[in-house]
Amino acid sequence: MARYKLIVEYDGTPYTGWQHQTNGRSVQEAVERAIGRFAGHAVRIHCAGRTDSGVHATHQVVHVDLEKDWRSDTVRDATNAHLKPEPVSILAAEIVPEAFNARISAVKRHYVYRILNRRAPAALEQNRVWHVAWRLDAASMQEAAQHLVGRHDFTTFRAAECQANSPIRTLDRLDVERIGDEIRVYASARSFLHHQVRSIVGTLERAGAGRWSVADVKAALDARDRSRCGPMAPSAGLYLIGVDYPPMDELADQGAHRPRDGGVEAKAEQDDRKG
Incomplete structure (x- = not known):
């Protein structure tokens, strides 16, 4: 299992917002479907900030766990291939420590x-x-x-x-x-x-x-x-044009003392809201 950090750009016009909704398509749904198609299994991604319907991003940050250790450029390029023709693009991908959380780790x-x-x-x-x-x-x-x-x-x-x-x-x-x-x-x-x-x-x-x-x-x-x-x-x-994080080596050191997602993620869902 490998954790990846992705930088995502999107035009929010045709979407109901970042997160899954029952009344229309979301950016999260489009990216998860694209990753799942090339990875061969269902995935759930977590973002730094859940944008509303019509809001755009030039630098959204997400993390995703994949069952196979893929090359970072493969994750980027394969996801983009499956995103077409959605107005969403993966700008970069990198392997990060398990302690990295796109929402909780953001400063x-x-x-x-x-x-x-x-x-x-x-x-x-x-x-x-x-x-x-x-x-x-x-x-x-x-x-x-x-x-x-x-x-x-x-x-x-x-x-x-x-x-x-x-x-x-x-x-x-x-x-x-x-x-x-x-x-x-x-x-x-x-x-x-x-x-x-x-x-x-x-x-x-x-x-x-x-x-x-x-x-x-x-x-x-x-x-x-x-x-x-x-x-x-x-x-x-x-x-949304940027998200700052502490150095990855600091996150790796902190990871041994912090539970993975779970209740901490749920609290962050309430406290770190969209603009």
């Missing part, structure tokens, strides 16, 4: 949200950006964003159906920049609450449009009240 997750800020709608970037036709002031959005950085009670920016045990999160980075007609919002944290990033972006848009002041954004955070959140940004503009 930081990185997202970017893309806003197309011009009068004309998107043609080539449909379903990949949020089109906002009115002018946004990225400097005001950046100023407001800094009030959300750090350790806070993010109840205001938490979906009603969020299953995390606590609304307390530490937001390590929240930066806004304009590149031509595009505004990008970068967010980094160990874990996020359900819909936290999209809720924050929707609130920052209010500040950028001049409908809210910077003080209004801080007041919304301090209120700890979901009804004080701005309108939630659509899923199409959100991308």
Whole structure:
């Protein structure tokens, strides 16, 4: 039995989200089916962050256990061959220690949200950006964003159906920049609450449009009240772009003192949620 770490890229538009759903196709289902076809047995993969319907990834991380020790490039290439024509690609594969867990071992997750800020709608970037036709002031959005950085009670920016045990999160980075007609919002944290990033972006848009002041954004955070959140940004503009892990040799050393998956995995399913 060998454990593999995979880097996965996907367009989330045609899927119900990362994880298995009863109402449509999921990214997880597509990747598991592709791996199972070449490996010759059913597999279950575990990801670093379960993205919602319509959310994309340029650097999702998963781990999977295979009965045979395959070459890493074979795992990558054979999986990609069986993924066609799905808009999903395995960018890299490597053998990792059994202690590596794509979700539990992660120490930081990185997202970017893309806003197309011009009068004309998107043609080539449909379903990949949020089109906002009115002018946004990225400097005001950046100023407001800094009030959300750090350790806070993010109840205001938490979906009603969020299953995390606590609304307390530490937001390590929240930066806004304009590149031509595009505004990008970068967010980094160990874990996020359900819909936290999209809720924050929707609130920052209010500040950028001049409908809210910077003080209004801080007041919304301090209120700890979901009804004080701005309108939630659509899923199409959100991308998971990176996941950080400690060195593999450190994970191998820790593995002897930590149970494999089981209850620890179940708790992480609640605490390390999508953005």
